[in-house]
Amino acid sequence: MINKKSSSLVKARFFKTFLIFTVVFTGWLSVNAQDVPLTVIANTKGAPPELTMTQLRSILKGEQLRWKDGSKVTIALMKTNTPTGLNTCKKLYNMTPNELNKLFLALVFQGRGEAPSFFNSVTDLEAFINQTPGTIGIIESNETNSERVISINGKKAI
Amino acid sequence: MFKFLPVFIFLVALLNFNNNLFAQNTQIKGFIDGITTYQNGQVSFGFEEQDLFITSQITDRISFLGETVFKFSPTSPTDFDVSVERVVFKYNYAGNNSLLFGKQHTPIDYWNDSYHHGRVFYPTIFRPLLFDANIIPLHTTGIRLQGDNLGDIKFGYDFMVGNGLGSTDVQDNDKNKSVTAALHIKPADGLQIGGSFYSDVISKGATPHDFTMPVKYQVNQNLITGSVAYFGKKFEVLAESTFAYNHADSIGTKRTIASYIYGGIRVTDKLVPYAKVEQINYQQGEIYYMKDNVTSFIGGIRYEISYLAVIKLEYEYDKKEIEGRINKITAQFAIGF
Numbered sequence: 001m002i003n004k005k006s007s008s009l010v011k012a013r014f015f016k017t018f019l020i021f022t023v024v025f026t027g028w029l030s031v032n033a034q035d036v037p038l039t040v041i042a043n044t045k046g047a048p049p050e051l052t053m054t055q056l057r058s059i060l061k062g063e064q065l066r067w068k069d070g071s072k073v074t075i076a077l078m079k080t081n082t083p084t085g086l087n088t089c090k091k092l093y094n095m096t097p098n099e100l101n102k103l104f105l106a107l108v109f110q111g112r113g114e115a116p117s118f119f120n121s122v123t124d125l126e127a128f129i130n131q132t133p134g135t136i137g138i139i140e141s142n143e144t145n146s147e148r149v150i151s152i153n154g155k156k157a158i
Numbered sequence: 159m160f161k162f163l164p165v166f167i168f169l170v171a172l173l174n175f176n177n178n179l180f181a182q183n184t185q186i187k188g189f190i191d192g193i194t195t196y197q198n199g200q201v202s203f204g205f206e207e208q209d210l211f212i213t214s215q216i217t218d219r220i221s222f223l224g225e226t227v228f229k230f231s232p233t234s235p236t237d238f239d240v241s242v243e244r245v246v247f248k249y250n251y252a253g254n255n256s257l258l259f260g261k262q263h264t265p266i267d268y269w270n271d272s273y274h275h276g277r278v279f280y281p282t283i284f285r286p287l288l289f290d291a292n293i294i295p296l297h298t299t300g301i302r303l304q305g306d307n308l309g310d311i312k313f314g315y316d317f318m319v320g321n322g323l324g325s326t327d328v329q330d331n332d333k334n335k336s337v338t339a340a341l342h343i344k345p346a347d348g349l350q351i352g353g354s355f356y357s358d359v360i361s362k363g364a365t366p367h368d369f370t371m372p373v374k375y376q377v378n379q380n381l382i383t384g385s386v387a388y389f390g391k392k393f394e395v396l397a398e399s400t401f402a403y404n405h406a407d408s409i410g411t412k413r414t415i416a417s418y419i420y421g422g423i424r425v426t427d428k429l430v431p432y433a434k435v436e437q438i439n440y441q442q443g444e445i446y447y448m449k450d451n452v453t454s455f456i457g458g459i460r461y462e463i464s465y466l467a468v469i470k471l472e473y474e475y476d477k478k479e480i481e482g483r484i485n486k487i488t489a490q491f492a493i494g495f
Contacts, residue, residue: 063307065254072218072250096427102279102465105187105494108213109276111223111246111258112306 036087037157038138041126041146046071046134050151053158059136060092062104062113067134075116076125076137085118088138091158184214191277191492197485204230209275211244221248227275242327243275243297258302261327264295265302265316265340266354267398268385278492281394281420282434283470287454288416291438291447292368293400294381295356298336299327312344316354324364324373334359348390356381360446375406377446394422394430404446412441422460430460451479466494 040056046067051059058064064073078084080097089100107113117135119125122143129135129146136150141157152158189209195202211225225244230237245260263271269286273279274296288294300320307314318338321330335358342352360366360377385398399417415438422432434456440449458472469491476484 058307063254063312065250065256066252098427098462098465105465106272106276106279108185108187109211109279110272111213111221111244111248112304114213114215114221 036083037141038084038087038091039141039144039146039157040136040138040150040152041129041144042136042148042150043129043133044148045069046073047136047148047150050154053153056150056152057092060116060138062107062116065113071134074114074132074135076128076132076135077116077118078122078125078139079118079120082120084122084138084140084143087140092138182215184212186210186212188495189276189278189492190495191490193283193491194489196487206277207275209243209277219250221250222246223248225275254307255303255305258304259300261297261299262302262318264298264320264356265304265318265338266294266356266381267383267400268350268352268387268396269398270294270296271316271340272387276494277490278466278468278494280492281396281422281430281432281460282456282458283472283488283490284474286398286416286418286434287436287452287476288400288418288438291416291450291452292366293402293414293416293438293447294383295323295336295358295366297367298338299325300336302338307344314342314344314352316340322358323360323366323379331364332359332361334361348388350387351385352387353382353384356383373446375408375445378405379403379446380405392424394420394424394432396420402447404444406445409443409445412444412446414438414440414444414447418454428462430462431458432460433457449479450481453477468492 040051046069048068059073060075062075067073077088080086080089080100086097089095089097093100095103104113104115108115117128119128122139125137125139126146129137149156188211190205190207192203192205195204207227207229209225209227211223214222216222223244223246227241227243229239229241231239242261244262246262247259248256250256263274265271270289273285289296298318298320300318302316302318305313305315316338320336320338322332322334322336324331336356337358338354338356340352340354342350344350356379358379360373360379362374362376363372365372380403381400383398383400386395388395397419399415402414402416403411404414405411418434418436420432420434422430424430436452436454438452440447440451454474454476456472456474458470461469463469469489471489472487474484474486474488478484
């Protein structure tokens with residue numbers, strides 16, 4: 001009887017600890033996702049070396065189809081379920097992942113734009129940008145190995 | 159020497175095409191919804207159109223959009239019809255300016271060009287009644303110039319010349335062409351203000367889409383529309399009005415006004431209670447539309463599970479000149495896939 005009681009007590013304590021850990025870890029992830037600065041990288045062809053934040057937001061929403069040199073604007077983002085993707089949604093789109101996906105589904109359905117290419121890893125995203133003229137992408141500042149970083153309002157990290 | 163020129167051009171084009179095939183990006187997406195309706199003491203279950211749309215980036219500047227709908231049709235031997243709703247070839251010739259060719263949603267009104275068959279996007283369960291009343295031409299086959307997000311106010315334009323009402327998807331039924339001109343601006347996030355003009359001459363004897371009888375007179379039709387759409391983080395407003403002027407030489411001009419206003423408040427991330435009021439008024443002696451003055455009220459609630467799955471529950475009250483009063487409750491589950 002006592003054994004059963006103490007066993008259920010241990011279980012309850014373990015559950016509590018697990019719950020606290022989960023809450024703290026999730027909170028840390030969410031805070032972390034918001035706080036890490038982002039960097040805009042681009043293919044050597046297309047994007048200018050400097051943009052304003054207003055221009056960047058407009059481009060990322062699919063509102064600009066071509067760069068001044070005539071190359072097609074292609075957007076590369078981390079998937080919205082990754083910390084970088086979530087950070088990008090909040091900081092640059094001021095949207096939830098759901099709102100972002102809806103925006104692009106509607107744009108594609110109306111035939112007025114193209115959805116971004118989404119990636120699971122920074123390596124894949126950078127490789128895509130290097131291979132695809134006109135591509136602009138977002139990664140976290142501490143992750144970049146790219147040779148072409150675009151300044152936003154004069155800053156390399158936003 | 160010049161006789162080889164076309165072959166040379168063809169080969170160059172083919173090589174260029176093959177180069178671009180490597181980067182081709184083709185996607186298939188779709189929409190469907192299931193509904194349950196309670197009306198006159200009877201519960202009915204059903205589903206509406208199954209919509210498939212394909213987009214493909216053919217080259218750096220050429221893209222394709224195709225949309226096909228499978229829908230219930232009591233006159234079909236299989237109970238279903240297949241309808242090609244859009245076939246659009248798009249050439250982005252400079253900046254945000256493009257040339258489009260094919261069967262398209264007529265760029266008139268906000269709802270028609272923005273939602274159309276994408277029921278998961280609809281803020282209400284059904285589209286406005288003016289669609290079913292054939293007040294505006296839903297599709298036009300023709301050629302269109304389109305521009306979007308130009309300048310600080312994000313100016314946009316659509317100019318289209320197409321086969322007029324009464325034509326088929328492959329041939330015009332007369333020499334008259336329909337003309338559409340639509341302009342809009344997006345001065346703030348989520349806000350779009352627009353207006354459009356449509357003009358066509360509908361030949362005597364023509365049977366436009368969804369009409370059961372041929373038109374008795376030649377009708378000169380002019381439509382003027384205005385719309386304001388705001389979909390923000392907290393509030394949603396969509397108001398549109400269409401003024402239709404149908405003229406027949408022997409009868410004169412008859413005017414129809416169709417308007418609706420929709421409003422919604424996002425109370426949580428996923429939950430939006432909403433209401434819509436709509437009215438269509440035909441002038442006595444209308445010569446082209448089926449005169450059926452209507453006032454409609456809708457109150458409902460929308461729960462957005464995700465951008466690909468939405469549940470709506472709404473009550474609708476219509477007062478129609480021909481059918482009388484209609485009360486119904488409808489629940490819908492709409493998805494994108």
